Amino acid sequence: MHDLVGQVSRLVEMGRVFVIELEALVYTCIECHTHLGLPSDIISKQILNFSRLFNTFLAERTSSSALQHIVCVGCANIIGFYGVSDKGGPYWVLSVLSCQRKNKMSSSESPLHNVFVYGSFQEPAVVGLILECTPVIVSAQLHGFHRYRLKGRLHPCIAPFETGVINGKVLTGVTNAQLENLDMIEGAEYERKTVEVVLTDTSEKMQVEAYIWANKDDPDMYGEWDFEEWKQLHMEKFIEASRKFIEWKKNPNGRTREEFEKFVHEDPPMA
Ligand SMILES: [Zn+2]
16 A cells, blocks of 8 residues: 555656546545546446546556556545456456445535434444445534433434433434435434534534424423443344345335334333
């Protein structure tokens, strides 16, 4: 990796590295968002094989291998490999883990979201499954709300409460598709609203989305929900439910969100 960084700085010394901006739907580097490729240049979708890529260079060949690593000029990470086919045509294969497909037009109109979470989504193992990647998570406080337990359920809800303070987390850089997953899991009993939180480390204020219990006078709300208790008693079950949710979402098979809900209800008391 140090060699690659060296190669990038040599490139920079040789003159400015021009980073080309591609239009519309593009493949971008997952680390630095540099634009890498166009869907119209894909030869095979199965392995993300392109006839050309942009904003990359090839690492010096280190072995007798016919393949060379492709390096992103933005972050110097290896993002795939390059070779030449029997017929003499070059192929550029992007690693699926190092790139993402995104629509430039829509992403500029709808920026990423920050979401305040205060229940099971504070746990990276759960939220990582629901969002299908682990976002950057920062601690934050929400004032003017209380975190209640809900009768017969394992997840909390929040509702306005003048002197209340909730310690939770902000999931940063959430995409529209990821927000859709959160909306789907939270369901119609919560309303997603914009609230202001205070970041714990910097005291900075931040506008974020939060899921607030729609029925603020719900008689099922009581007491105070406890994250540590949840971790000890119920986390395993939520991880399993989240895994199922993503499976069902990818392959619905007529199942619905209600299936997920069964998991997160308290077991009926033993007779
Ligand atoms: Zn990059």
